[in-house]
Amino acid sequence: MFSKDIGIDLGTANVSIHVKGKGVVLDEPSVVAIESDTRKVLAVGEEARRMVGRTPGNIIAIRPLRDGVIADFEVTDMMLKKFIERVGGRGMFSRPRILICAPTNITSVEQKAIREAAIRCGAKEVFLEEEPKAAAIGAGMDIFQPSGNMVVDIGGGTTDVAVLSMGDVVTASSLKVAGDKFDAAIMKYIKNKYKLLIGERTSEDVKVKIGTVHLHGRREEIDIRGRDMVSGLPQTVTIYSDEVREALWEPVMSIVAAAKTVLERTPPELSADIIDRGVILTGGGALLDGLDSLLADELKVPVLVAEDPMHCVVKGTGILLDHLDKIARRN
């Protein structure tokens, strides 16, 4: 038996777990498949994700954290437990300290419930930390100095924009527009233009494989399949990058607007630092083609995509666990 610190990014799209000395040991979609009458968990993570939209009547594949909030706490609790067990939380480690980054807008009741879930999984101590802070640290920023660092973390359910200095958030904005809303916008566009109904996974595929948000972004195409709304029969349509740009314009511009507002509210000394260092993009949404150039054009500051953006938050939890003195006063 040995004690290890565990850092968890409890994301609306993905859960990642970092174990001290080992690095990122788990990376799974935040999906749970349950039997609807008994509420028995049949699968979690990738296995459950493959079932989304393909389950028979008595099985449901749930994303318990949706749109940046905990939509189903009981299932979130079960999922968290399964993942901690999978990395050896109950057996191998004697009472680990667990640091969790949860969606920014969860209520204090939900925070308490997450703490209790982690305690039930065997945690000795539980710390909750704000996502943008962990993202910035995981992206390699030294946010503990008296200088301005700006991070835009675009996940599945939420986008967090924050300016940090001396270890804390100075100005911030959190909006429920991120990867899921991009997928929904693509679905709506294809429905309106081609009268074709597609599923969330197809829509996400279009975004990842050919999507762009910049006029000078990539130019690719993909054949997608769905159900024709008129005939009711399966149909194939070719979609182009330019069309995805058009579909994503509205949600992307709301992220641009949030970033502008945060910059406008930032004290001038810190703004000067941001011009020098640039804005760092983290989260899976940072991988969207052309987003860095579009934000740079709109904000008139350099914008850089962090290395391995989807793991910045969980890597940040690992670093924070090594410096618990810097966060202990908040927990």
Ligand SMILES: Nc1ncnc2c1ncn2[C@@H]1O[C@H](COP(=O)(O)OP(=O)(O)OP(=O)(O)O)[C@@H](O)[C@H]1O
């Ligand atoms: N190459 C890519 N291009 C565009 N989007 C991508 C790409 N890869 C992943 N994504 C999107 O990133 C999102 C997931 O990102 P991430 O894992 O950072 O979210 P999360 O931390 O679970 O969510 P949140 O921060 O809202 O809790 C999904 O919407 C996914 O479609």
